[in-house]
Amino acid sequence: MKKQLIMEKALELFAKQGFEATSVQQITEHCGISKGAFYLSFKSKDELILALIDHFMMQFTSDIDYIVRGAIRDEDLLYEFYYETFHSFHKHSDFAKIIMKEQSQTLNKELILKTQYYDKLIENIILSMIERIYGDEVKETKYDLIYCIKGFMNIYSQLILFYNVPLDLKLLSESLVEKTNLLARHTTVPFISQELIQVFTQPMNEEVSKEQILEILEQKIDEIEEPIVKESVILLKQQLLEPTFSPAIVRGLLENIKNHPHCKWISYLLRRYFDY
Amino acid sequence: MKKQLIMEKALELFAKQGFEATSVQQITEHCGISKGAFYLSFKSKDELILALIDHFMMQFTSDIDYIVRGAIRDEDLLYEFYYETFHSFHKHSDFAKIIMKEQSQTLNKELILKTQYYDKLIENIILSMIERIYGDEVKETKYDLIYCIKGFMNIYSQLILFYNVPLDLKLLSESLVEKTNLLARHTTVPFISQELIQVFTQPMNEEVSKEQILEILEQKIDEIEEPIVKESVILLKQQLLEPTFSPAIVRGLLENIKNHPHCKWISYLLRRYFDY
DNA sequence: ATAATAATTGACTAATGAGTCATTTGTCAA
DNA sequence: TTGACAAATGACTCATTAGTCAATTATTAT
Incomplete structure (x- = not known):
């Protein structure tokens, strides 16, 4: 099947230039196939990026979920979570770049929904993780904690992906575990209340x-x-x-x-x- | 001068649809002027977005700098910093959206350089702020702290801008001040070393x-x-x-x-x- | 070997967009 | 009122793109 090939090659180009800026022509040239062949595998350019997002996000989400569910010792869970996250981002850096670049920037309705969908899944995984680790300690501040963790993931990914800095995964994970523990155990002023979270739990859909x-x-x-x-x-x-x-x-x-x-x-x- | 008008109207459209997805035609229609008139004010579409970025980032950067330099009591400085930041993002939400969307996603060389330039300025302001507040306490961890602060700014801005959630600026600022203090005072495992920071202080330029x-x-x-x-x-x-x-x-x-x-x-x- | 079927091609269409420029419209001083 | 200058217009060019389809090539079955 050409599908695999097209996805791989398109991934490279999207990561380098962005989705909009990459033409189907370019993709097919990069694959060594004709333009028509592209449309045998994908109904449209949009379908391609949706397939890419599904492919990787399903993998990433399930990996993370597996780690969180499977961790034996609560003390190691957070470390393993961060390690797996950045390991995955690093391994699939082309894809991670696309997600970072394309997040919320395009006008394609379906793409936005898909991104939001996976975002929500990951949020839920993080939530179940911190509830398991910290229990009632974070009852009042858990939604803020989710956002802080997401903030860490975001900003440190940028560092890794766009400056491709020498990467010590262990140190990075340790460092973020410490930070997360500090925030979890000592934060007293939450910003994101239960009420507030409902707004974007079922967002602008209807x-x-x-x-x-x-x-x-x-x-x-x-x-x-x-x-x-x-x-x-x-x-x-x-x-x-x-x-x-x-x-x-x-x-x-x-x-x-x-x-x-x-x-x-x-x-x-x-x-x-x-x-x- | 039409320049002002064009910038205002283009800002709205860019925030809604993104830069690439907005045509000059659309902008001029939205302004009620002709296509030619656009090119009397701007040499190109690119020049327009550069002008927009300069306009707002100069304002934002200098506002933040003013706050940081002008703060009388160190204890209030961080609060004022966050307050001003989110206040500014909220007030110029259209612009903030563009910055978030367009960050690193386009291929325009000049745009990337400009974004990096202001990013660096802001990083320096944050650095001088935390050095002033925490002094030697954060000697080993200051670069991580910068990135955590940037992470907070990032992720909470997203909340505010794209879910336009009811916004209690005071609570948000307080909440982030507490988090920042915790991290500053108790972090012991830095990830971003002095050596590492040099990589992106003078990045992929030469x-x-x-x-x-x-x-x-x-x-x-x-x-x-x-x-x-x-x-x-x-x-x-x-x-x-x-x-x-x-x-x-x-x-x-x-x-x-x-x-x-x-x-x-x-x-x-x-x-x-x-x-x- | 031959016919039938499937895969692949790339020239083509239709649409759109950035940027240009000959022409028109408006302004104001003499 | 006139003429000189500036401001504004929008039809046009040229380049590019997503997507199509008749024609060609490859594969398989008989």
């Missing part, structure tokens, strides 16, 4: 419907004391049922409520709904 | 010359004890002076030395020189 927002609104109205905030929410509810106010007014009302503790969520939903 | 490598090689040869490693280095030196061995042999010799403590650097330089 819009939250008007009805859902209304329901939440009604629940909250009674909890609000401050008259200005309360009236603002009531007016926004009216606007939701029957748009009458100008954008400026709506925006102003949203400003009124955005800092009220009970209204963070509402404010967020409405901002999305009214498209600010 | 290749290290054969003569320079030879010089370093000669220095190190005497320090090496293990016979296999020593012989490998000597053979590699010969290869450097007069290429005789096949790629496989060279690669094998490099493998021999890559884990020897004295040879990390040499191995790196040679790998680059022989282009592995």
Whole structure:
């Protein structure tokens, strides 16, 4: 099958030049095949990159998952996680480069969804890992910890991939284990709350419907004391049922409520709904 | 001047669709001007994005620098740094999105250099900040700390920009200050050494010359004890002076030395020189 | 050997985009 | 009002790209 060959060669070119900047012509030349042959294996250029992402992310995700599930001693788990992560990035550096470059930058809907999908999978693996290692210690700060770990993975990958620096995997993993332990054991001020994480757990897929927002609104109205905030929410509810106010007014009302503790969520939903 | 208008409108489109995916046609339509008019203000589409990057990065860099230099109490400095950073990202979210999307993904030489240039500036500002706050405490770990701070900035910006989550700047800054303090005060295992940082301080600009490598090689040869490693280095030196061995042999010799403590650097330089 | 089937080719189409330039429109001083 | 100069236009060129399909070549079965 030519599929394998095309994927390998395209990978090289995408890593070097990016997806958009690489033409099908270039790929087929690099493979020594004709342009038509490409379309025997893939329906389109888009299908190719989706296949590439699937191929590697399935591998990476399952490798990581295997490590996390299979680790015998909790103390070694984190080390093994980091080691496997960077080992994998290093081994498949061409692919890792593509993921870094293409993350969120293209406009292809399907590609974005796919990336988000795997991102979410990895987040869940990390979550189960830190719950296992730290248990209740990180109850309040676990989502922040996930993001810090992702931040480490991100920034140190950049170092490795784009500066291709001499790489001591053991040292890197040890170093990040220490950092992660510090954060896990001593962080007291979380930024990412349970409520907040829900926003992107089921992200911009489907819009939250008007009805859902209304329901939440009604629940909250009674909890609000401050008259200005309360009236603002009531007016926004009216606007939701029957748009009458100008954008400026709506925006102003949203400003009124955005800092009220009970209204963070509402404010967020409405901002999305009214498209600010 | 139309320049201002074009920059504003192009910014919106680039943030939404990316640079490559936005045509000059689209930009001019969005501005309500003709295609020709565009080229009265900018020599090319590339010049436009360079101008945008300069415009905002100059502002951001100088703002951050001002904060860091101007802070009165060291205890507040870090907080102010994070606050200003995320405040700025949030305020200029369209621009921040472009930077995130376009970072390293395009093939335009000048754009990459510009991005690297500002990146380096910001790194230096962070460095001077942590040296001021923590002093000798972070002597061994300061480069790692820079990268952790950059990692935080990166990953939390993504959260804010692409999920546009309700944003409590104060809480976020506080949260990151705590994390940074923890890392600064208790990290003992650095990954990024002084030596390593030199690699990307003056990155792939000019290749290290054969003569320079030879010089370093000669220095190190005497320090090496293990016979296999020593012989490998000597053979590699010969290869450097007069290429005789096949790629496989060279690669094998490099493998021999890559884990020897004295040879990390040499191995790196040679790998680059022989282009592995 | 021959026919049938499958794989492969590359010239071709249709679309798009960056950048140009002859022409038009607007401005303002005399 | 006129003419000289500047600003703006958009049809056009040229290059490039994704994707197609009639024609050719290779493979297999009989």
